[in-house]
Amino acid sequence: MSVESFGIEKEFLSNLLRQAREGRIQLPEFQRGWVWPERNIISLLSSISLGYPVGTTMMLRTGGETRFKERAVEGIELPAGASAERLLLDGQQRLTSLYQALMLNRPVRTQNEKKHEVEGWFYVNIKHALDETYDRENAFRFVPANRLIRTDFARDVELDLSTPEKEYAAGMFPLTRVFDADDWAEGFREHHEYDKTASKQWQAFNKQFVKRFEQYLVPVIELSSTTPREAVCQVFEKVNTGGITLTVFELLTATYAADDFDLRQDWEECRQQWTGDRQQVLEKVSETDFLQAVTLLATYRNHVEHAGAESDRSLRIGCRRSHMLRLPLQEYRRYSREIVAGFQAAARFLHQRYVFDVKSLPYGSQLIPLAAICAVLGQEWNTHDAQQKITRWYWCGVFGELYSGTTETRFVRDLTEVVDWVRGVGGEPRTVQEVQFAPQRLRTLRTRNSAAYKGIYALLMADGARDWISGNDVNVATYFDDAIDIHHIFPKAWCNRNGVSREAYDSIINKTPLSAHTNRVIGSTAPSNYLARLVQKEGISQDALLKHVQTHLIDTDKLSADDFPAFFQWRERKLLDRIATAIGTEALTPSESAS
Numbered sequence: 228m229s230v231e232s233f234g235i236e237k238e239f240l241s242n243l244l245r246q247a248r249e250g251r252i253q254l255p256e257f258q259r260g261w262v263w264p265e266r267n268i269i270s271l272l273s274s275i276s277l278g279y280p281v282g283t284t285m286m287l288r289t290g291g292e293t294r295f296k297e298r299a300v301e302g303i304e305l306p307a308g309a310s311a312e313r314l315l316l317d318g319q320q321r322l323t324s325l326y327q328a329l330m331l332n333r334p335v336r337t338q339n340e341k342k343h344e345v346e347g348w349f350y351v352n353i354k355h356a357l358d359e360t361y362d363r364e365n366a367f368r369f370v371p372a373n374r375l376i377r378t379d380f381a382r383d384v385e386l387d388l389s390t391p392e393k394e395y396a397a398g399m400f401p402l403t404r405v406f407d408a409d410d411w412a413e414g415f416r417e418h419h420e421y422d423k424t425a426s427k428q429w430q431a432f433n434k435q436f437v438k439r440f441e442q443y444l445v446p447v448i449e450l451s452s453t454t455p456r457e458a459v460c461q462v463f464e465k466v467n468t469g470g471i472t473l474t475v476f477e478l479l480t481a482t483y484a485a486d487d488f489d490l491r492q493d494w495e496e497c498r499q500q501w502t503g504d505r506q507q508v509l510e511k512v513s514e515t516d517f518l519q520a521v522t523l524l525a526t527y528r529n530h531v532e533h534a535g536a537e538s539d540r541s542l543r544i545g546c547r548r549s550h551m552l553r554l555p556l557q558e559y560r561r562y563s564r565e566i567v568a569g570f571q572a573a574a575r576f577l578h579q580r581y582v583f584d585v586k587s588l589p590y591g592s593q594l595i596p597l598a599a600i601c602a603v604l605g606q607e608w609n610t611h612d613a614q615q616k617i618t619r620w621y622w623c624g625v626f627g628e629l630y631s632g633t634t635e636t637r638f639v640r641d642l643t644e645v646v647d648w649v650r651g652v653g654g655e656p657r658t659v660q661e662v663q664f665a666p667q668r669l670r671t672l673r674t675r676n677s678a679a680y681k682g683i684y685a686l687l688m689a690d691g692a693r694d695w696i697s698g699n700d701v702n703v704a705t706y707f708d709d710a711i712d713i714h715h716i717f718p719k720a721w722c723n724r725n726g727v728s729r730e731a732y733d734s735i736i737n738k739t740p741l742s743a744h745t746n747r748v749i750g751s752t753a754p755s756n757y758l759a760r761l762v763q764k765e766g767i768s769q770d771a772l773l774k775h776v777q778t779h780l781i782d783t784d785k786l787s788a789d790d791f792p793a794f795f796q797w798r799e800r801k802l803l804d805r806i807a808t809a810i811g812t813e814a815l816t817p818s819e820s821a822s
Contacts, residue, residue, distance in 0.1 A: 235283075237444040240275070241406050243284070244326050247300045250309025252286070254319060256296035256481035261323040264338040265345065265369050268324045272349065272402065273364045275325075276356070278439050283446040284318030285462070291452030293459060296484030302331050313449065316462065328402050329440070334372040346372045349402040350388065353432045356400075368399070392418060400432070405440045408433065456482065457552040475551045476514040483556050490559075497567050501574060505703060507584040508577050509570055511591055518554070519638075520566045522546045523599045525558040527642055544639045546595070562602075569602030570594070576601070576608075580618065581688035582681075583706045589678035589685075590630040596641040597621070603646050613649045620645050620659055622809040625682040627662035659811070666803055666815045672735040683735050684713050686805055693775045694742045696765050701740060710743035716781065717791050720751035727791050736799050739779045754786045780805070 246252040263271075274281050287293075289311050297311045301323045315322060327335045334346045348370045355366035368386075370376055376386040387393050391411070394401060395418035404411045412429055419425035450462065460478050480490040494514045501509045523546040530544045573594055582588055600617065601608050608617060620641065624630050629637060640657055647653025664679070672680040688701040688711075699705050715722075715732065716739055722732035731737065741749075748765065749757045758776075762769050773783045780801040785794040796817065803815040 235446060235448045238447050239441075240325065240443040240445050241441060243322065243445060243447075244330050244406075246312075247322065247326055248303055248330060250299060250303070250305040251312045252315055252322075253297040253299055253305075253309075253311035253313075255287070255314045255316070256298055256484055257477045258298075258315070258319050261301040261320060261327075262338075263320050263324045264340070264342070266340060267320075268328055268335075268337065268349065269364055269367045269369065271321060271324055272328060272351075272367060275443050276351070276436050276439055277363055278443070281321060281445075282318065283448055284322065285316045285448045285450070286313040287316055287450045287454060287459060288313055288452040291454070293452075293454060293456045293482075294485040295481040300326055302327050302333075316450070316459070317448075318445075329405055330403070332403055337369075345369070348372070348374060348388075350394075350399045351402065351436070353398045353400055353428065353436075356436050357428070357431055370399075395419070398428075400436075405437055408437050457549045460548075460552055474515060475548055476518060478552060479518065479554065479559075483559070486556055488556055488560075493563070497563060500567050501571055505578065506571070506574050508574050508582055508588055509594070511585045511588075512570065512594060516591070516595055517563075517566065517570075518551050518559075519546045519635075520569065520595045520598045520602075521559055521562050522551045522554050523595065523638055523642060524566055524569070524602050525554060525562045526550060527599065527603065528562065529558075544643065545635070546638055547635045565602045566598055569598035569600075572601035572608065573597040576614075576617065576621075578703055580621070581685045581701065581706075583703055586675065587681050587684060589625040589681040592634050593621070593624050593630045596638045596645075599638075599642050600645050603642070604649060607649065616649050617645065619809070619811050620648075620656055622682065622686075623659045623662040623811075625678050626664045626806055626810050627658070628678055629658055629661070630678065662810050662812065664806055664810065664812070664815065666817055669736060669799060669802060669806075669817075670730065670734045673730075673733040680735050682809075683802060683806070684738075684740060686809060687779060688740050690778070690780075690805070692740055692779045694745055695772060695775045696745045696748065696761060696767060697742070698767075698771065698775050699742075705742075711740050712743065712746075713738045714741045714746040714749070716779075716786070717754060717789075717794070718749065718751045718757075721753050722791070725791070731791075731795060736795055736802060739781070753789045755789050758787060 243252065271281060295314060297314065299305045299309075300315070300319075303326070327337075328349045334348060336344065336346050339345045350368045350370055352366045352368065355361045356363065358366075368376070370386070370388055374388040375384050376388075377383065378385050386397060386399075388397060388399055388401075391414050394411075395415045400408075400411070412433065415429055416426055450459070454462075456478070460475070476490070476494075483490045491514075494517060497517065498512075501512075523544070526542075526544045526546070530542050533542050576597065577583075577588070585591070588594075597617075604613065607613055624641075637658065644653055644656035644658075648656055668679065672683070675681060688706075691700060693700055694705070694709065694711075697709070699709070701711055705711065713735075716737050717727070717732060719732060722729075722737075748761060752760075758769075758772065761767060761772055776783050776786065780798055782794060782797045785797060799817045803817055807813065807815050
């Protein structure tokens with residue numbers, strides 16, 4: 228944005244409010260609702276009545292390529308055919324509060340100090356407003372909709388302002404008359420029989436209070452109609468630091484709505500395509516994730532279709548915020564359904580790698596390039612060679628822990644490089660080339676906060692780890708029906724009693740996927756005891772039990788001997804070998820022995 232793309236002028240408050248009433252000033256659809264409580268409004272009114280500054284207002288001039296769906300300021304019923312000349316970006320709460328209090332001409336719905344909804348009118352006590360020793364905010368009163376203030380016991384009327392005559396008698400000026408005070412002033416003087424004291428009181432009040440509203444100037448920063456969409460978004464967030472961050476989805480929703488397209492409804496329809504147990508791994512895919520994947524695919528398609536024009540910024544592949552904000556509606560329409568299919572294919576791919584739900588998903592962020600890769604390849608991704616390559620890339624991302632932190636650049640690299648690798652026109656992707664897994668890292672994997680922890684869990688199930696009692700393989704049905712989860716092999720209680728450090732017994736090396744029933748039967752005793760109990764009470768032969776245990780990369784001799792250090796070292800080597808196979812690297816050398 229250049230300096231010429233915005234300007235600043237002072238405008239009369241009354242003119243701004245009238246322009247809002249006429250629909251010349253409106254809100255972009257992404258602005259949230261009006262939420263100011265009663266005390267905030269009174270504080271704002273008090274500041275203006277004293278001539279104090281209340282901050283600048285920022286507007287966007289309409290008529291450019293950046294279009295948003297418009298809506299009226301809260302409480303305004305727009306005249307037929309009203310079209311906004313400017314959209315209010317900053318100052319919504321203040322301008323809306325002032326319109327409600329000064330020009331609405333019906334009770335204001337707001338909140339009291341207890342955050343209860345209340346409805347009423349704003350008044351000011353003329354006498355108190357003229358008293359320089361009186362706190363100006365305390366001169367204002369918020370009066371119920373029926374204009375009656377009752378005592379605490381709601382029996383007696385403390386203040387009745389239900390008619391103009393009663394307003395005159397009480398010396399309470401309704402703020403709704405501040406821009407049209409002449410008739411009320413005449414009624415006030417007439418009620419007091421043109422008494423000189425009353426007339427002088429009004430003259431002083433008119434000069435010191437009413438005129439300040441009439442003459443109040445608001446600094447207005449106006450962005451030109453040529454301001455790009457991403458700049459509008461950034462400016463909006465900078466000036467709304469006290470509010471909730473405006474998401475890309477909300478901004479695009481308002482943008483697409485200008486062309487009568489409901490992005491939110493469309494997203495809900497897309498999300499419905501992956502409901503049910505078989506799609507649980509996609510449960511946490513957000514609207515922003517979806518937009519990011521659509522943008523990644525759209526920019527990739529544009530780049531491929533216009534190969535040789537890489538210098539054109541609009542043809543670069545990307546899915547950062549700025550790229551998403553530039554996504555045209557026609558491209559969203561064109562590619563969104565491809566991405567729905569891409570996410571469905573990604574879910575099938577993950578199921579085949581024994582990742583069944585969000586809890587066991589190593590990286591939610593890796594779903595974005597995976598869905599885009601599946602969308603680009605279409606049926607190509609079903610071939611054996613493609614599956615082998617995509618699987619290796621996937622585990623490299625997981626065990627290299629390459630999808631933590633800022634990942635948009637990697638999304639772009641992985642989409643282009645994996646697709647080219649699968650199609651035989653490119654070498655190994657950088658994610659595959661760069662992967663490193665330090666052997667000592669294995670011992671530090673203790674919770675699901677780590678992607679690699681979840682990756683080992685999935686590899687064990689994929690390699691045929693059977694439930695120790697039932698002997699069932701893990702699949703999508705048994706995973707949910709038998710409540711498969713990761714549990715300790717040497718129980719925590721036994722380890723604590725026998726001096727095994729928590730760092731060792733809580734490591735993934737001492738954990739494996741088991742059903743909830745099997746874990747309950749294991750209990751807290753030594754492995755030699757629970758193995759014997761499983762044979763005696765669960766109707767399983769010792770040979771069958773040991774074979775089931777061995778499918779978990781466990782040396783049953785060391786387990787039966789309750790030899791934790793030997794068990795730990797043996798299984799550590801086996802898990803490192805399995806990781807090396809998954810990521811396609813040379814053998815990994817274990818660390819020193821466990822204690």
